[in-house]
Amino acid sequence: MDRIEELETALTIVSATADHIQVDDARRLTGPGLLWNKPGTVMDVFFTEIDPSRVSALWEKNARRVLDALGWQDQDLTHRTFTGGINLAMSAPMDQLYSAIFAAQTAWHFCAAELLGATSGDFDQMVADVKAVMVKEANPRLIELITAAEAHGVDILCDDDEISIGHGTGSQVWPVDALPASGDVDWSSLHNIPVAFITGTNGKTTTTRLLEAIARASGKVAGLTSTEFVRVGDDILDRGDYSGPGGGRMLLRDKRLEIACLEVARGGILRRGLPTRAATAAAITNVANDHLGQYGVNTVPELAQAKFAVHRTLVEGGVLALNADDAYVRAEAKNTLANIWWFSLDRQNDLIRQAREEGRRCAYLHQGNIIFFDGSSERNVITVSDVPLTMGGVAKYNILNALAAMCLALALDLPFQAVRDGMAGFKPDAQDNPGRCNEFTHNDARVFVDFAHNPHSISAVCDALSGLPAKRRFIMLSHAGDRSDQDIRDVTATALKFQPDVIVAAELEGYLRGRALGEIPDLIEGTALQNGYRADQIQRARSPSQAAANILDQLEPGDLALLLVLSERDAVLEMLGA
Structure with a gap:
């Protein structure tokens, strides 16, 4: 033992x-x-x-x-x-x-x-x-090191196996049972690096990836944690859901790292807390109904409280970038004393106007341009049409993600040119942003693949793509069985904003979570019928990969397909040549 x-x-x-x-x-x-x-x-x-x-x-x-x-x-x-x-x-x-x-x-x-x-x-x-x-x-040597690290103004990260002081290029790691005396530590070699936390119900992965691209464009060795992997530069340290503190420690202990971009999800915050108290900046993209009912977080306002835990990680003067267009973010912001940089799609948003009047930094969209207000004057950073992630401006949610990433980058003291270069070079494809509205061409039809799974994210994607011209529209839908009947109906109704001509309901056999086969496709079909669709417009498939194959077989030049892929992602992407 x-x-x-x-x-x-x-x-x-x-x-x-x-x-x-x-x-x-x-x-x-x-x-x-x-x-x-x-x-x-x-x-x-x-x-x-x-x-x-x-x-x-x-x-x-x-x-x-x-x-x-x-x-x-x-x-x-x-x-x-x-x-x-x-x-x-x-x-x-x-x-x-x-x-x-x-x-x-x-x-x-x-x-x-x-x-x-x-x-x-x-x-x-x-x-x-x-x-x-x-x-x-008891580990008295650990307590001694914690006290000494605080006195030297450098962060210390602790877990069951290892203790590290400093971050990245300024870090050193020891086994927890072989710690040095504080007097034997070379404190002059240890330091913190710029660290940003990104959280929210939707958009956090994209914002994290975009911020890392901006940091790379500045010439820095950047790294990220996410729900999919931990990466430093082009080197993936490990794959899996690393949106908790374990992923943060793994990243921050890599000696190559100069800037850290950490995606943090609700689960990690509530189970263990955040990995550091020495963050330079943090962003909350939005708060919406998702994953409620755990750890006493039962309502969306309570979820906002959980997301706002990132403000407790900020160093003195650290920046909290917040979405001024999100009602739950606005409400919870009243409970923090952090240095807030608001961002918005509307220059006339009341919080943006107030920030400008008070000489506080903020960011917004104005006349097709992404603007940063530095406290005294506006700076036109980049035109939305030059940011591929925004799909020419139709993906409003990705304009918000770009604004959040820009605020974080500037709070981390990265140059404006790096912000421009990072945004212009970051593509919404399976290479730069896998699973987030990736576009493919199949038989001269446009095919979009997205991992959106809750009403908020599906609504954002469907709103964006509903504005694109198409001869016919196809959509693939599936849902995990641990959502309520009403949740499944709501998500399905939201997806119908895409105005599909053909709906393919896919079974998720590995995610039934106690439901019977056919139960969720029945709910999808019933919701579509209630919303005016004919039975001949609704198809079924045994799996996401079969549903995708069925849609690809039907596509003709000028058609548009949206594949909302919750499982068998690699198989679907392989079909499309990704």
Whole structure:
């Protein structure tokens, strides 16, 4: 049994239970997140028939008692209520996060006993058990390095296996069980590099890729994390969903790296927090209904709160680039004191006008040009028609992504010429931006492939392509089974903005998530019929690749096809010669 497994299984703490109370496993928080910017632990408690204020009061009392008994008088507590439950968190030293889980479980043991009138365990013995784990987990050399790194003004990144100080070209990495004394570290060789976080419901991958292209155009060695891979320059370090803190640490520890562009998704923020507290800039592209119902994030405003966790990573004077056209972003922005650079498709947007009047930086679209206001004057950076990503200006969502990337690039102190060169050279194809409205030609028809999967992203793509001329229009639709019937109907109705002549409903056999075969195509077909389509306009396919093949077989010169591909992406792209 290795050390981590031994720590994870060191204690089993049982609490009183009831049908109307459910408790998720406590998890370690290693960086800034939804609740705060402290390391520690959080547990999610779901309940009915209980006043949340009673739960929070019990938590404050019992968790404080546990912390004090452990000698953690300097550690803090917080909580967040949501419909149907509460998040309960305590901070802890960075070398005691597994012990913190047991501390939180101990505190909850006494909360549950009071709530349910159950007999509680022996407090002194339970605290002694946690203290025994603390002794095993303690790493005084790590705490010494954290203190020294803070004194030297350089970032430190921690995980179960490695500790690193500095970023990229200014970083050094050590095994967690072989750390040097702070006096033996060559602090003069360690430094941070410009780091940008990009989050949002849609557009974050494209914005991250575009920012990296701009950084490359400046001559810097740039790298990115994403939901698909971690890359430095042209070297892919690993493939997979690396939109969490693990991907960030992998990237920031590469000695070649000079600028970091980190895509961060909701899941990573809520599970573990963000990987650094030393970001130069961050952007929130938008907030829309997607992936609700986890970790107590049940509404779109609550999702906005989670996305805004990136503001907690910013260094003093760091820039938060925000979409002034998004209602949820605008609303949540009132709760941050960060240095905001607004961006918008409309020069007359009220927040853009206010920023200009107050001499604050902002960016916007005006008369077909992407403009940056530097606090005193406008700068015409590039014409939209010269940015291939915008498809001549019809892809409004990609104009917003370009504005976000420009704000980040300038906040990272990259030159305007690099912004122009990066935007002009970045193509909406399978090479530069795979899966995001990639265009192909098949039998003299235009074929677009996009991985859009929620109403917001599908609406944006369909709105953009609905303006393109076509003899006939084809669309391929499929949905994962873990969405509700209404969600599937809504997404289907949104896709019909494309005004297709032919709809092909594809089965996603690997994503049924408990549904029966044919159930989702039935919902797609029923929605299309309710929206005025004839039965002979609706086709079915056993898989996305079969659906794509069926559409390609029917295409004639002048036709237009949109393939919304959620699985079998490589097979579909191979058909198109990508």
